[in-house]
Amino acid sequence: MIPAIPDSGPFLLAGARLLAGHCPFRGEPVDRDGFVLVDLLIDGERFAAVAPAGTAAHPDVRRVDLAGRIALETFVDAHTHLDKAHIWRRTHNPTGDFWGALDAVTRDREAHWTAQDVAARMDFCLRTAYAHGSAAIRTHIDSVGPQTRISWPVLAEARERWKGRIALQAAPLFKIESALDAAHMGHVEAMLDAYGTGVLGAVTYMVPELGDGLAVLFALAERKGWDLDFHVDESADPEARSLRVIADMALARRFPGRILAGHCCSLSVQDEDEHKRAIEAAARANVSVVSLPMCNLFLQDRHAGRTPRWRGVTALHELSDAGVEVMIASDNVRDPFYAYGDLDMLEVWREGVRILHLDYPFARWAPVVREAPARAMGLALDGVRAGAPADLVLTDARDFTQLFARPHADRIVLRAGKRAPPPPDYAELEALGTVP
Ligand SMILES: O=c1cc[nH]c(=O)[nH]1
Numbered sequence: 001m002i003p004a005i006p007d008s009g010p011f012l013l014a015g016a017r018l019l020a021g022h023c024p025f026r027g028e029p030v031d032r033d034g035f036v037l038v039d040l041l042i043d044g045e046r047f048a049a050v051a052p053a054g055t056a057a058h059p060d061v062r063r064v065d066l067a068g069r070i071a072l073e074t075f076v077d078a079h080t081h082l083d084k085a086h087i088w089r090r091t092h093n094p095t096g097d098f099w100g101a102l103d104a105v106t107r108d109r110e111a112h113w114t115a116q117d118v119a120a121r122m123d124f125c126l127r128t129a130y131a132h133g134s135a136a137i138r139t140h141i142d143s144v145g146p147q148t149r150i151s152w153p154v155l156a157e158a159r160e161r162w163k164g165r166i167a168l169q170a171a172p173l174f175k176i177e178s179a180l181d182a183a184h185m186g187h188v189e190a191m192l193d194a195y196g197t198g199v200l201g202a203v204t205y206m207v208p209e210l211g212d213g214l215a216v217l218f219a220l221a222e223r224k225g226w227d228l229d230f231h232v233d234e235s236a237d238p239e240a241r242s243l244r245v246i247a248d249m250a251l252a253r254r255f256p257g258r259i260l261a262g263h264c265c266s267l268s269v270q271d272e273d274e275h276k277r278a279i280e281a282a283a284r285a286n287v288s289v290v291s292l293p294m295c296n297l298f299l300q301d302r303h304a305g306r307t308p309r310w311r312g313v314t315a316l317h318e319l320s321d322a323g324v325e326v327m328i329a330s331d332n333v334r335d336p337f338y339a340y341g342d343l344d345m346l347e348v349w350r351e352g353v354r355i356l357h358l359d360y361p362f363a364r365w366a367p368v369v370r371e372a373p374a375r376a377m378g379l380a381l382d383g384v385r386a387g388a389p390a391d392l393v394l395t396d397a398r399d400f401t402q403l404f405a406r407p408h409a410d411r412i413v414l415r416a417g418k419r420a421p422p423p424p425d426y427a428e429l430e431a432l433g434t435v436p
Pocket residue numbers: 081084231234295331332337
């Protein structure tokens with residue numbers, strides 16, 4: 001059990017196991033998993049000192065002996081859908097596949113997504129993510145028909161309310177064909193101007209309008225100085241090749257912003273030539289890729305009466321080896337696209353390790369839940385160093401297999417030196433009317 005943490009500082013967390021890459025000093029012994037042992041002095045909201053274990057003796061300060069337990073930095077979740085979350089009991093996915101999800105969400109959105117409904121579910125999500133240790137989140141916002149004008153003000157209000165605790169970004173979500181509809185794009189542009197976070201996006205797949213639709217989005221993003229974030233080739237069809245189309249367009253236009261491509265599932269079922277060409281193009285165009293391992297495992301290769309043979313995830317190792325910035329994220333939570341999940345990046349990491357083999361060595365992949373998504377989102381993170389906010393996720397694990405063997409529901413999330421509240425109770429969802 002993790003020892004009790006004082007309610008107020010100053011206090012010393014002695015003998016914490018911190019990833020060497022997160023440690024502000026060098027020269028201390030690094031263990032087989034890539035951790036160093038450190039002492040962390042916390043005073044008020046900030047770290048007052050970070051020192052090699054055993055060297056920060058403060059006789060007047062309360063000492064908590066972590067005895068080699070792992071202390072992680074907070075997480076960054078670059079791809080979520082806070083506007084859809086927790087609608088499962090109201091509208092489930094009868095087939096469990098992608099098309100069943102799309103149809104169910106459309107029905108639920110048209111019937112229920114008032115500002116109040118979206119705001120309540122979004123706030124539940126943010127409290128959950130905060131409790132699990134996330135400090136930054138990007139959500140996609142379904143921007144279709146009248147929903148566009150309902151959801152964006154809600155997002156802006158949540159963003160303001162969570163400022164300083166969770167950095168919240170958002171990208172609009174609509175089919176790429178809709179980029180050719182001037183009225184639709186007028187609404188999207190107006191909402192992003194008023195309430196957006198400088199990120200434009202859409203869902204891309206192999207429709208005849210793909211090139212023209214992308215050109216509209218690239219041109220708008222260039223004019224506004226926005227980044228781009230796409231849902232790309234979320235499919236088992238090897239002919240789904242929009243990742244390369246996006247990368248080629250970025251190169252041709254010398255796009256100056258950041259581009260994040262989510263899913264890219266079909267990349268891992270393409271023939272060797274196409275697979276290589278797409279990866280090379282993504283690397284040259286500086287397109288980052290976020291894999292959504294839990295949602296892909298749920299939706300992809302699902303056929304009634306047949307056991308799945310494919311994990312559904314993109315070629316993350318090959319992308320990383322080619323120099324593409326790669327990361328993993330939560331994606332959907334208890335909605336028709338994914339029936340489970342809890343905006344818990346430690347769960348995403350644990351499942352990512354298993355589904356995508358993000359181990360051997362574990363530490364090489366640790367940036368996929370923090371540094372890589374932060375770069376893709378353009379965020380500057382405070383690390384563990386004297387003067388920085390005392391933000392940590394304390395666990396009972398002492399090595400990576402202990403970290404990934406258990407869910408660590410007993411973790412202690414420290415934000416600005418104080419223990420974060422636990423995740424909200426599901427009973428709240430009943431009271432919010434999100435459950436029939
Ligand atoms: O919400 C969505 C939309 C598209 N694809 C997903 O995985 N989730």
